[in-house]
Amino acid sequence: MDPRKSAPGYTGEEHPEIVDIRAMPPQPKELKPGQVPENLIKQYFQEGYFQLDKFFDPPTELDPCREAIGGLVDELAQKLYKGGKIKNLHEDCGVFERLTKLDEEFPGANILLHKTGKLPEAFMKVWGNERLLNLMEQLLGSDISGMPDWSLRCKIPKAEAATVPWHQDLGYQSVDAYKTLVVTVWIPFVDSNEQNGCMQIIPRGHLKGKVGRHYSCVGDTWYVNLPEEEMKNNLGVDVKDAKTCPVPYGGILVFSNFLPHRSLENYSNGIRWSVDFRFKKTGLPNGMHGLKDDVILRSSTDPNMKIDWSMFNSVERLKIKRNADGTIIDRNDDDFDTIISGPWIRKWELVHSNRHTDQAWKEYM
Numbered sequence: 001m002d003p004r005k006s007a008p009g010y011t012g013e014e015h016p017e018i019v020d021i022r023a024m025p026p027q028p029k030e031l032k033p034g035q036v037p038e039n040l041i042k043q044y045f046q047e048g049y050f051q052l053d054k055f056f057d058p059p060t061e062l063d064p065c066r067e068a069i070g071g072l073v074d075e076l077a078q079k080l081y082k083g084g085k086i087k088n089l090h091e092d093c094g095v096f097e098r099l100t101k102l103d104e105e106f107p108g109a110n111i112l113l114h115k116t117g118k119l120p121e122a123f124m125k126v127w128g129n130e131r132l133l134n135l136m137e138q139l140l141g142s143d144i145s146g147m148p149d150w151s152l153r154c155k156i157p158k159a160e161a162a163t164v165p166w167h168q169d170l171g172y173q174s175v176d177a178y179k180t181l182v183v184t185v186w187i188p189f190v191d192s193n194e195q196n197g198c199m200q201i202i203p204r205g206h207l208k209g210k211v212g213r214h215y216s217c218v219g220d221t222w223y224v225n226l227p228e229e230e231m232k233n234n235l236g237v238d239v240k241d242a243k244t245c246p247v248p249y250g251g252i253l254v255f256s257n258f259l260p261h262r263s264l265e266n267y268s269n270g271i272r273w274s275v276d277f278r279f280k281k282t283g284l285p286n287g288m289h290g291l292k293d294d295v296i297l298r299s300s301t302d303p304n305m306k307i308d309w310s311m312f313n314s315v316e317r318l319k320i321k322r323n324a325d326g327t328i329i330d331r332n333d334d335d336f337d338t339i340i341s342g343p344w345i346r347k348w349e350l351v352h353s354n355r356h357t358d359q360a361w362k363e364y365m
Contacts, residue, residue, distance in 0.1 A: 009347030034131025173287025
Protein backbone atom coordinates (compact mmCIF):
# COMPACT_ATOMS: atom_id res chain seq x y z
CA MET A 1 0.00 0.00 0.00
CA ASP A 2 1.21 3.47 -0.84
CA PRO A 3 2.16 4.97 2.56
CA ARG A 4 0.73 8.30 1.41
CA LYS A 5 -2.73 6.71 1.49
CA SER A 6 -2.37 5.47 5.05
CA ALA A 7 -3.31 7.33 8.22
CA PRO A 8 -1.08 6.17 11.10
CA GLY A 9 -2.31 9.16 13.08
CA TYR A 10 -5.76 7.61 13.41
CA THR A 11 -5.90 5.05 16.21
CA GLY A 12 -9.59 5.17 17.14
CA GLU A 13 -8.68 5.15 20.83
CA GLU A 14 -10.79 7.15 23.28
CA HIS A 15 -9.65 8.61 26.59
CA PRO A 16 -12.54 10.70 27.92
CA GLU A 17 -11.25 10.44 31.49
CA ILE A 18 -8.29 12.73 30.72
CA VAL A 19 -10.40 15.52 29.20
CA ASP A 20 -13.77 15.59 30.99
CA ILE A 21 -14.75 16.68 34.48
CA ARG A 22 -12.97 13.67 36.00
CA ALA A 23 -9.67 15.29 35.08
CA MET A 24 -10.35 18.52 36.97
CA PRO A 25 -7.81 18.99 39.79
CA PRO A 26 -8.99 19.96 43.29
CA GLN A 27 -9.67 23.68 43.28
CA PRO A 28 -8.09 26.14 45.72
CA LYS A 29 -10.16 27.47 48.59
CA GLU A 30 -8.56 30.87 48.21
CA LEU A 31 -7.81 32.15 44.71
CA LYS A 32 -4.36 33.40 43.78
CA PRO A 33 -3.97 36.34 41.37
CA GLY A 34 -5.07 35.23 37.90
CA GLN A 35 -7.19 32.33 39.11
CA VAL A 36 -10.88 32.17 38.23
CA PRO A 37 -14.08 30.88 39.83
CA GLU A 38 -14.64 27.12 39.76
CA ASN A 39 -17.53 27.40 37.30
CA LEU A 40 -15.11 28.51 34.56
CA ILE A 41 -12.75 25.63 35.29
CA LYS A 42 -15.72 23.25 35.08
CA GLN A 43 -16.64 24.86 31.76
CA TYR A 44 -13.18 24.01 30.42
CA PHE A 45 -13.66 20.32 31.18
CA GLN A 46 -17.34 20.20 30.18
CA GLU A 47 -17.31 22.44 27.10
CA GLY A 48 -13.63 22.29 26.19
CA TYR A 49 -12.88 26.00 26.52
CA PHE A 50 -13.48 29.29 28.28
CA GLN A 51 -12.75 32.91 27.41
CA LEU A 52 -11.60 35.81 29.56
CA ASP A 53 -12.00 39.23 27.96
CA LYS A 54 -9.77 40.91 30.53
CA PHE A 55 -6.72 39.03 31.74
CA PHE A 56 -3.53 40.86 30.75
CA ASP A 57 -2.83 44.56 31.20
CA PRO A 58 -2.13 45.58 27.59
CA PRO A 59 0.18 48.59 28.20
CA THR A 60 2.51 46.79 30.61
CA GLU A 61 2.25 43.13 29.60
CA LEU A 62 1.33 42.97 25.90
CA ASP A 63 2.59 46.21 24.33
CA PRO A 64 6.20 44.96 24.80
CA CYS A 65 5.21 41.95 22.65
CA ARG A 66 3.99 44.29 19.93
CA GLU A 67 7.35 46.05 20.06
CA ALA A 68 9.14 42.69 19.84
CA ILE A 69 7.04 41.77 16.81
CA GLY A 70 8.07 45.05 15.20
CA GLY A 71 11.68 44.05 15.79
CA LEU A 72 11.19 40.64 14.18
CA VAL A 73 9.53 42.23 11.15
CA ASP A 74 12.39 44.71 10.83
CA GLU A 75 14.94 41.86 10.99
CA LEU A 76 13.07 40.09 8.21
CA ALA A 77 12.84 43.27 6.11
CA GLN A 78 16.59 43.85 6.41
CA LYS A 79 17.32 40.24 5.44
CA LEU A 80 15.03 40.43 2.40
CA TYR A 81 16.51 43.77 1.35
CA LYS A 82 20.12 42.64 1.70
CA GLY A 83 19.25 39.44 -0.17
CA GLY A 84 17.90 41.43 -3.09
CA LYS A 85 14.37 40.10 -2.60
CA ILE A 86 12.69 43.47 -2.01
CA LYS A 87 13.41 47.04 -3.10
CA ASN A 88 11.67 48.87 -0.26
CA LEU A 89 12.08 48.35 3.49
CA HIS A 90 8.64 49.92 4.12
CA GLU A 91 9.94 51.54 7.28
CA ASP A 92 7.10 54.05 7.16
CA CYS A 93 4.57 51.30 7.92
CA GLY A 94 3.52 50.26 11.41
CA VAL A 95 3.40 46.79 12.95
CA PHE A 96 -0.10 46.17 11.56
CA GLU A 97 0.82 46.94 7.93
CA ARG A 98 4.53 46.40 7.29
CA LEU A 99 4.59 42.61 6.90
CA THR A 100 1.73 42.85 4.38
CA LYS A 101 3.83 45.22 2.26
CA LEU A 102 6.83 42.91 2.50
CA ASP A 103 4.67 39.96 1.46
CA GLU A 104 3.43 41.87 -1.58
CA GLU A 105 7.03 42.30 -2.74
CA PHE A 106 8.19 38.84 -1.69
CA PRO A 107 5.27 36.39 -1.51
CA GLY A 108 5.78 34.15 1.48
CA ALA A 109 7.41 36.76 3.73
CA ASN A 110 4.75 35.97 6.31
CA ILE A 111 5.78 32.29 6.17
CA LEU A 112 9.42 33.22 6.78
CA LEU A 113 8.38 35.09 9.91
CA HIS A 114 6.26 32.14 11.04
CA LYS A 115 9.31 29.88 10.66
CA THR A 116 11.59 32.05 12.75
CA GLY A 117 11.15 30.15 16.03
CA LYS A 118 12.76 32.97 18.01
CA LEU A 119 11.08 33.57 21.35
CA PRO A 120 11.62 37.24 22.26
CA GLU A 121 12.08 38.13 25.92
CA ALA A 122 8.72 39.91 26.01
CA PHE A 123 7.05 36.63 24.97
CA MET A 124 8.93 34.72 27.66
CA LYS A 125 7.53 37.09 30.25
CA VAL A 126 3.98 36.46 29.03
CA TRP A 127 4.41 32.68 28.83
CA GLY A 128 5.94 32.57 32.29
CA ASN A 129 3.57 35.18 33.72
CA GLU A 130 2.82 34.33 37.36
CA ARG A 131 -0.91 35.00 37.03
CA LEU A 132 -1.12 32.84 33.89
CA LEU A 133 0.70 29.98 35.62
CA ASN A 134 -1.65 30.33 38.59
CA LEU A 135 -4.53 29.86 36.17
CA MET A 136 -2.84 26.81 34.62
CA GLU A 137 -2.52 25.30 38.12
CA GLN A 138 -6.32 25.16 38.27
CA LEU A 139 -6.36 23.07 35.08
CA LEU A 140 -3.21 20.97 35.34
CA GLY A 141 -1.91 20.98 38.90
CA SER A 142 1.34 22.55 40.09
CA ASP A 143 3.92 20.77 37.88
CA ILE A 144 3.64 22.65 34.61
CA SER A 145 5.71 22.63 31.43
CA GLY A 146 5.46 24.68 28.26
CA MET A 147 5.30 22.77 24.99
CA PRO A 148 7.70 23.67 22.17
CA ASP A 149 5.03 24.23 19.52
CA TRP A 150 4.24 27.83 20.40
CA SER A 151 3.36 29.92 17.35
CA LEU A 152 3.39 33.58 16.45
CA ARG A 153 0.48 34.00 14.06
CA CYS A 154 1.13 36.71 11.48
CA LYS A 155 -2.31 36.78 9.89
CA ILE A 156 -1.96 39.18 7.00
CA PRO A 157 -5.16 40.00 5.05
CA LYS A 158 -6.58 37.38 2.70
CA ALA A 159 -3.64 34.98 2.99
CA GLU A 160 -4.21 31.23 2.62
CA ALA A 161 -1.08 30.49 4.65
CA ALA A 162 -2.53 32.40 7.60
CA THR A 163 -5.99 30.79 7.64
CA VAL A 164 -5.92 27.55 9.61
CA PRO A 165 -8.72 25.04 8.81
CA TRP A 166 -10.66 22.87 11.28
CA HIS A 167 -8.35 20.64 13.30
CA GLN A 168 -7.49 19.35 16.73
CA ASP A 169 -4.05 20.28 17.99
CA LEU A 170 -3.32 16.58 18.36
CA GLY A 171 -3.67 16.30 14.59
CA TYR A 172 -0.16 17.77 14.47
CA GLN A 173 1.33 15.86 17.38
CA SER A 174 2.73 12.34 17.65
CA VAL A 175 0.54 9.45 18.71
CA ASP A 176 2.35 8.99 22.02
CA ALA A 177 0.69 12.21 23.23
CA TYR A 178 -2.88 10.96 22.73
CA LYS A 179 -3.17 10.55 26.52
CA THR A 180 -1.74 13.98 27.31
CA LEU A 181 -4.08 16.84 28.19
CA VAL A 182 -2.69 20.11 26.86
CA VAL A 183 -4.10 23.54 27.57
CA THR A 184 -3.79 26.03 24.72
CA VAL A 185 -3.89 29.74 25.58
CA TRP A 186 -4.55 31.96 22.57
CA ILE A 187 -3.56 35.60 23.02
CA PRO A 188 -4.37 38.27 20.40
CA PHE A 189 -2.29 41.45 20.09
CA VAL A 190 -5.22 43.37 18.64
CA ASP A 191 -8.96 43.24 19.20
CA SER A 192 -9.90 40.07 17.29
CA ASN A 193 -13.26 39.69 15.54
CA GLU A 194 -14.93 37.98 12.59
CA GLN A 195 -13.62 40.63 10.21
CA ASN A 196 -9.94 40.20 11.01
CA GLY A 197 -10.01 36.45 11.61
CA CYS A 198 -10.77 35.47 15.17
CA MET A 199 -11.07 31.89 16.37
CA GLN A 200 -13.97 29.47 16.10
CA ILE A 201 -14.38 26.42 18.32
CA ILE A 202 -16.87 23.56 18.50
CA PRO A 203 -17.96 23.11 22.12
CA ARG A 204 -17.86 19.57 23.55
CA GLY A 205 -15.84 18.24 20.61
CA HIS A 206 -13.21 17.14 23.12
CA LEU A 207 -15.43 14.94 25.29
CA LYS A 208 -14.61 11.59 23.71
CA GLY A 209 -10.91 12.14 24.27
CA LYS A 210 -10.49 11.03 20.67
CA VAL A 211 -8.42 12.28 17.75
CA GLY A 212 -10.48 12.38 14.58
CA ARG A 213 -9.21 11.40 11.15
CA HIS A 214 -7.48 14.40 9.60
CA TYR A 215 -6.32 14.75 5.99
CA SER A 216 -3.21 16.25 4.44
CA CYS A 217 -2.96 19.03 3.26
CA VAL A 218 -5.11 22.07 2.45
CA GLY A 219 -4.37 24.16 -0.66
CA ASP A 220 -0.79 25.41 -0.84
CA THR A 221 -0.28 25.02 2.91
CA TRP A 222 1.16 22.63 5.49
CA TYR A 223 -2.18 22.49 7.35
CA VAL A 224 -4.04 19.25 7.95
CA ASN A 225 -7.84 19.33 7.88
CA LEU A 226 -10.54 17.72 10.01
CA PRO A 227 -13.62 17.39 7.75
CA GLU A 228 -17.06 18.36 9.03
CA GLU A 229 -18.46 14.87 8.42
CA GLU A 230 -15.60 13.34 10.38
CA MET A 231 -16.42 15.57 13.35
CA LYS A 232 -20.06 14.59 13.15
CA ASN A 233 -19.53 10.85 12.74
CA ASN A 234 -16.47 10.32 14.92
CA LEU A 235 -16.50 13.09 17.53
CA GLY A 236 -20.26 13.51 17.87
CA VAL A 237 -20.38 17.26 17.17
CA ASP A 238 -21.85 19.34 14.37
CA VAL A 239 -20.12 22.31 12.79
CA LYS A 240 -23.43 24.20 12.92
CA ASP A 241 -22.82 24.44 16.66
CA ALA A 242 -19.51 26.24 16.14
CA LYS A 243 -18.96 29.25 18.37
CA THR A 244 -17.17 32.35 17.14
CA CYS A 245 -14.84 33.80 19.77
CA PRO A 246 -13.95 37.46 19.31
CA VAL A 247 -11.30 38.13 21.96
CA PRO A 248 -10.30 41.73 22.78
CA TYR A 249 -6.73 42.92 23.26
CA GLY A 250 -5.86 41.87 26.81
CA GLY A 251 -8.13 38.82 26.72
CA ILE A 252 -7.38 35.13 26.27
CA LEU A 253 -9.10 32.06 24.84
CA VAL A 254 -8.29 28.85 26.73
CA PHE A 255 -9.09 25.48 25.14
CA SER A 256 -8.27 21.76 25.09
CA ASN A 257 -5.93 20.09 22.61
CA PHE A 258 -8.81 17.71 21.77
CA LEU A 259 -11.21 20.55 20.87
CA PRO A 260 -11.86 21.16 17.13
CA HIS A 261 -11.10 24.76 16.21
CA ARG A 262 -10.04 26.97 13.34
CA SER A 263 -9.26 30.59 12.52
CA LEU A 264 -11.37 32.68 10.17
CA GLU A 265 -9.93 34.54 7.21
CA ASN A 266 -8.73 38.10 7.70
CA TYR A 267 -10.85 40.43 5.58
CA SER A 268 -9.63 43.59 7.27
CA ASN A 269 -6.83 45.85 6.07
CA GLY A 270 -4.58 45.20 9.06
CA ILE A 271 -2.58 42.25 10.35
CA ARG A 272 -4.17 40.18 13.11
CA TRP A 273 -1.22 39.25 15.29
CA SER A 274 -1.63 36.58 17.96
CA VAL A 275 0.37 33.95 19.81
CA ASP A 276 -0.61 30.56 21.18
CA PHE A 277 1.17 28.97 24.11
CA ARG A 278 0.59 25.39 25.27
CA PHE A 279 0.84 23.98 28.77
CA LYS A 280 0.90 20.40 30.08
CA LYS A 281 1.79 18.35 33.13
CA THR A 282 5.54 17.91 33.39
CA GLY A 283 6.72 14.43 32.45
CA LEU A 284 3.95 13.50 30.02
CA PRO A 285 4.71 13.06 26.30
CA ASN A 286 4.70 16.37 24.43
CA GLY A 287 3.86 15.06 20.96
CA MET A 288 6.80 16.80 19.30
CA HIS A 289 8.02 13.69 17.45
CA GLY A 290 11.21 13.80 19.53
CA LEU A 291 12.33 17.07 17.96
CA LYS A 292 12.32 19.36 21.00
CA ASP A 293 11.90 19.19 24.78
CA ASP A 294 9.51 21.17 26.97
CA VAL A 295 10.48 24.09 29.16
CA ILE A 296 9.61 23.62 32.84
CA LEU A 297 7.56 26.58 34.02
CA ARG A 298 6.53 25.62 37.54
CA SER A 299 7.51 22.87 39.98
CA SER A 300 5.70 21.63 43.08
CA THR A 301 9.04 20.67 44.65
CA ASP A 302 10.76 23.98 43.89
CA PRO A 303 8.25 26.81 44.19
CA ASN A 304 11.01 29.42 43.79
CA MET A 305 12.47 27.97 40.59
CA LYS A 306 13.51 30.33 37.82
CA ILE A 307 12.54 29.37 34.28
CA ASP A 308 15.56 28.33 32.19
CA TRP A 309 14.91 29.44 28.62
CA SER A 310 18.46 28.84 27.38
CA MET A 311 18.09 25.25 26.11
CA PHE A 312 14.58 25.90 24.86
CA ASN A 313 15.75 28.82 22.73
CA SER A 314 18.74 26.91 21.36
CA VAL A 315 16.52 24.76 19.08
CA GLU A 316 14.22 26.13 16.36
CA ARG A 317 11.77 23.29 15.74
CA LEU A 318 10.86 24.19 12.15
CA LYS A 319 14.53 24.28 11.17
CA ILE A 320 15.42 20.73 12.23
CA LYS A 321 14.38 17.27 11.09
CA ARG A 322 14.81 13.65 12.16
CA ASN A 323 16.75 11.32 9.88
CA ALA A 324 15.59 7.79 9.11
CA ASP A 325 18.13 6.53 11.67
CA GLY A 326 16.60 8.71 14.37
CA THR A 327 19.28 11.39 14.50
CA ILE A 328 18.21 15.03 14.48
CA ILE A 329 19.93 17.42 12.08
CA ASP A 330 19.50 20.95 10.77
CA ARG A 331 17.41 21.29 7.64
CA ASN A 332 19.90 23.76 6.16
CA ASP A 333 17.08 25.50 4.36
CA ASP A 334 17.77 28.49 2.20
CA ASP A 335 17.16 31.70 4.16
CA PHE A 336 14.31 32.51 1.81
CA ASP A 337 12.74 29.05 1.63
CA THR A 338 8.99 29.38 2.22
CA ILE A 339 8.33 25.64 2.55
CA ILE A 340 7.19 24.27 5.90
CA SER A 341 7.18 20.52 6.31
CA GLY A 342 7.19 18.12 9.20
CA PRO A 343 6.20 14.68 10.48
CA TRP A 344 2.58 15.67 11.07
CA ILE A 345 2.05 15.71 7.30
CA ARG A 346 2.83 11.99 7.11
CA LYS A 347 0.40 11.14 9.91
CA TRP A 348 -2.59 11.47 7.61
CA GLU A 349 -3.77 10.33 4.22
CA LEU A 350 -2.44 12.58 1.50
CA VAL A 351 -5.43 13.91 -0.43
CA HIS A 352 -3.77 17.00 -1.89
CA SER A 353 -0.11 17.34 -2.84
CA ASN A 354 1.82 20.57 -2.80
CA ARG A 355 5.39 21.76 -2.23
CA HIS A 356 5.09 21.31 1.54
CA THR A 357 3.81 17.73 1.35
CA ASP A 358 6.33 16.84 -1.37
CA GLN A 359 9.15 18.01 0.88
CA ALA A 360 7.78 16.13 3.90
CA TRP A 361 7.60 12.82 2.04
CA LYS A 362 10.90 13.35 0.24
CA GLU A 363 12.72 13.73 3.55
CA TYR A 364 11.57 10.35 4.81
CA MET A 365 11.46 8.14 1.73
